[in-house]
Amino acid sequence: MSTTRATPAAAPPTGSGGRSAGPGDPDPHRWRNRLYRFDLRYTPYLLVAPFFLLFLVFGVFPIIFNGVVALRHWRLDDATLTGWAGLANFEKLLTDDDFWNALYNTFGIFLLSTVPQLTLALVIASVLNRRLRAQTWWRVGVLLPYVTPITASTLVFAAVFARDTGVANWVLSVLHIGGAEPIDWRSAKWSSWLVLATMVNWKWIGYNALLYLAAMQSIPKDIYEAAAVDGAGVWRQLWRITVPMIRPVVIFTVVLSTIGGLQLFTEPMLLEQNAQAARGGANGEWQTIAQLIYKVGWKDLNLGYAAAMSWALFLIIVVVAAVNALITNRLGGGKR
Amino acid sequence: MSTTVVKRRGGRRRAALTGRAPADTPASIWNYLFLALVFVFSAFPLYWMLVIATSTDAALAKLPPQVVPGDQLLTNLREVFSLQDVYFIQSLANSAIVSSVVTLSVLFFCSLAGFAFAKLRFRGRNVLMVIVILTLTVPNQLGVVALYIVMGEIGWNGTLLAVIVPGLVSAFGVFYMRQFILEAVPDELVEAARIDGATTMRIYASVVLPAVRPALAVLGLLTFVGTWNDFQWPLITLNGTDYPTSMVAISDLASGNYVLYRRVLAGALVATIPLLIMLFIGGRQIVRGIMEGAVKS
Numbered sequence: 001m002s003t004t005r006a007t008p009a010a011a012p013p014t015g016s017g018g019r020s021a022g023p024g025d026p027d028p029h030r031w032r033n034r035l036y037r038f039d040l041r042y043t044p045y046l047l048v049a050p051f052f053l054l055f056l057v058f059g060v061f062p063i064i065f066n067g068v069v070a071l072r073h074w075r076l077d078d079a080t081l082t083g084w085a086g087l088a089n090f091e092k093l094l095t096d097d098d099f100w101n102a103l104y105n106t107f108g109i110f111l112l113s114t115v116p117q118l119t120l121a122l123v124i125a126s127v128l129n130r131r132l133r134a135q136t137w138w139r140v141g142v143l144l145p146y147v148t149p150i151t152a153s154t155l156v157f158a159a160v161f162a163r164d165t166g167v168a169n170w171v172l173s174v175l176h177i178g179g180a181e182p183i184d185w186r187s188a189k190w191s192s193w194l195v196l197a198t199m200v201n202w203k204w205i206g207y208n209a210l211l212y213l214a215a216m217q218s219i220p221k222d223i224y225e226a227a228a229v230d231g232a233g234v235w236r237q238l239w240r241i242t243v244p245m246i247r248p249v250v251i252f253t254v255v256l257s258t259i260g261g262l263q264l265f266t267e268p269m270l271l272e273q274n275a276q277a278a279r280g281g282a283n284g285e286w287q288t289i290a291q292l293i294y295k296v297g298w299k300d301l302n303l304g305y306a307a308a309m310s311w312a313l314f315l316i317i318v319v320v321a322a323v324n325a326l327i328t329n330r331l332g333g334g335k336r
Numbered sequence: 337m338s339t340t341v342v343k344r345r346g347g348r349r350r351a352a353l354t355g356r357a358p359a360d361t362p363a364s365i366w367n368y369l370f371l372a373l374v375f376v377f378s379a380f381p382l383y384w385m386l387v388i389a390t391s392t393d394a395a396l397a398k399l400p401p402q403v404v405p406g407d408q409l410l411t412n413l414r415e416v417f418s419l420q421d422v423y424f425i426q427s428l429a430n431s432a433i434v435s436s437v438v439t440l441s442v443l444f445f446c447s448l449a450g451f452a453f454a455k456l457r458f459r460g461r462n463v464l465m466v467i468v469i470l471t472l473t474v475p476n477q478l479g480v481v482a483l484y485i486v487m488g489e490i491g492w493n494g495t496l497l498a499v500i501v502p503g504l505v506s507a508f509g510v511f512y513m514r515q516f517i518l519e520a521v522p523d524e525l526v527e528a529a530r531i532d533g534a535t536t537m538r539i540y541a542s543v544v545l546p547a548v549r550p551a552l553a554v555l556g557l558l559t560f561v562g563t564w565n566d567f568q569w570p571l572i573t574l575n576g577t578d579y580p581t582s583m584v585a586i587s588d589l590a591s592g593n594y595v596l597y598r599r600v601l602a603g604a605l606v607a608t609i610p611l612l613i614m615l616f617i618g619g620r621q622i623v624r625g626i627m628e629g630a631v632k633s
Contacts, residue, residue: 036535039535039536040536041458043452043456043535043536043537044452044456044457044458044461044536045458047448047449047451047452047456047536047540048448048449048452048453048464048510050445050448050449050504050505051445051446051449051468051505051507051510052464052467054445054501054502054504054505055471055505055507058476058483058486058501058502059471059474059476059479059502061482061486062476062479062480062482062483062486063474063476063478063479063482064482065479065482065485065486066478066479066481066482068482069481069482069485074485124371124374126358127363127367127370127371128371129358129359130358130359130361130362130363130367131359131360131361131362131363132363132367132371133363136619136620136623138371138375139619139623140615140619140620140622140623141371141374141375141378141379142374142375142378143615143619143622143623143626144378144379144382144615145378145381146561147561147565147611147612147614147615147622148381148382148608148611149564149565149567149583149586149604149607149608149611150565150567151565151567151583151586151587151604151607152381152385152586152601152604152605152607152608153381153382153385155586155590155597155600155601155604156381156382156384156385156388156601156604157381158597159384159388159597159601160381160384165396165397165398165399165401167384167401170399170400170401174400202377202378202381205374206374206378207626210623210626210627211626211627211629213627214626214627214628216358216359217359219357221356221357221359221360222357223357224356224357224358225356225357228356237358242358255473259473259475263475263477263478265477265567265568266567266568269567269587270587270590273595274591274592275587275590275591276575276587276588276591290477290568293480293481294568294571294572297480297481297484297572298572298575303481303484303485306481307481307482310478310479310480310481311478313478314475314478317475317478321473
């Protein structure tokens with residue numbers, strides 16, 4: 001750009017002062033001025049437009065449309081079976097044993113994973129918060145699970161928890177834990193939930209630890225010094241100072257793991273020998289709701305019913321996340 | 337400062353009495369042991385993937401299990417890549433295409449929008465930003481049934497477009513770029529550029545972009561990893577086609593009544609390596625990025 005023409009742009013955007021700068025040749029300046037005002041006023045919208053357009057079409061619309069689909073008959077195998085179903089899909093939901101079983105499984109696995117996950121993350125974060133050698137390497141190390149594809153890690157865990165050749169059973173037998181028979185991890189609810197919770201915990205502990213660590217580093221140091229003078233030990237400091245001080249991040253992670261935990265999909269899918277059947281065990285021992293939605297929609301080809309389920313799941317997530325946030329908030333507040 | 341206290345005679349006791357913040361306390365041997373344990377736990381599945389991927393069926397059936405990698409990696413890989421109905425090479429290429437396009441697009445559009453939200457004045461800015469933040473908490477996954485129908489209407493189901501286009505922008509990206517630009521780009525710099533006659537796009541290109549390179553690196557890494565690892569939506573829209581992503585291909589490998597783990601995990605290992613390389617190169621940035629995202633929440 002030439003440097004001699006800097007003056008017109010300096011004119012106030014609403015005034016017409018730019019025109020007087022070139023009386024002999026007013027047109028280019030007026031044009032420039034108009035362009036400048038247009039740029040100032042409308043370019044911001046152009047910049048944010050791609051996000052909102054794409055989000056509207058592929059984010060908001062599907063969720064609303066999902067509501068419409070949930071109220072219709074919509075089958076993939078029989079296009080003639082359309083039309084309003086009213087609340088039939090939702091009524092079916094209420095008496096569907098598969099749905100309640102999946103809901104039960106989802107909550108069980110969710111509880112088994114969230115609580116140890118966040119507690120351990122807190123402990124790891126507080127250790128990472130010490131003065132450490134090779135600090136960065138420890139932090140990168142805890143992120144190994146985060147970058148590993150869930151499909152890959154799930155299959156490894158599936159092999160580890162195999163009944164006859166799995167390492168888990170071998171370790172248990174060496175330690176003389178459990179009975180003489182190897183545990184068939186996939187045959188009971190408790191064992192399959194434990195396996196899935198292990199996978200989820202493995203994946204997210206490090207990530208949560210880093211979130212906590214970030215928050216811990218902004219706690220003023222003199223608070224700890226004062227607490228130590230008052231005789232508070234390491235654990236007391238952790239629960240009485242650190243946790244309350246990082247409460248916003250704790251709430252954030254609780255909400256985040258609620259949203260993630262209730263939508264658990266990849267792990268239960270691939271724990272199964274025949275992954276794409278989406279049964280979640282021979283008798284649905286560990287079938288989660290997200291998995292059931294996939295089965296109903298794309299195996300049973302009943303999209304309308306699947307849409308109703310995902311709406312129900314959505315409402316459940318909202319309620320649980322809100323309740324969790326509220327409880328966490330209270331707990332933290334009580335400790336102040 | 338506690339350091340001066342420590343140097344005195346009997347300093348250790350004094351230090352214990354006055355106390356030090358955890359961040360000033362040197363880690364004890366127990367802390368290191370604990371972290372080492374955590375590291376072993378984190379790395380174990382990766383290591384075990386390597387063990388299984390390099391072994392024979394006979395070696396895997398043995399008890400006690402073998403704990404060192406075998407020498408059958410090439411054999412297993414050859415089997416994976418030559419499988420007829422899984423298209424493994426194609427799937428790796430597809431994953432690379434999808435992840436690269438999505439990452440570049442997220443970086444471009446989110447930095448544009450983040451710039452607008454951070455530094456430009458326009459009507460409705462605050463309302464729109466609140467919408468972005470609310471979006472962060474809405475799981476898009478819950479619209480999959482309808483999204484599948486929409487994609488069917490457009491005719492994109494079974495094509496890479498169905499996976500790419502919904503990922504082109506991300507609310508997290510907009511939020512993240514806005515936070516970074518707010519701090520990294522001084523208002524004065526933007527105003528000075530304006531006075532010099534720069535257009536908004538010119539300011540974006542010459543002032544904002546150079547200043548946000550670190551944030552772009554972080555967002556790029558996170559987006560690439562996330563997109564590469566995505567499973568549910570690609571499975572729904574690409575399953576059964578000749579164009580799966582590598583994650584769908586792996587689940588294809590693991591489907592059937594008789595799963596050969598050595599083969600599946602040889603494939604999984606290949607699909608994991610790009611991400612490990614990214615963690616190795618950009619680990620510091622990824623860590624910083626995640627931590628920066630947290631403080632502001």
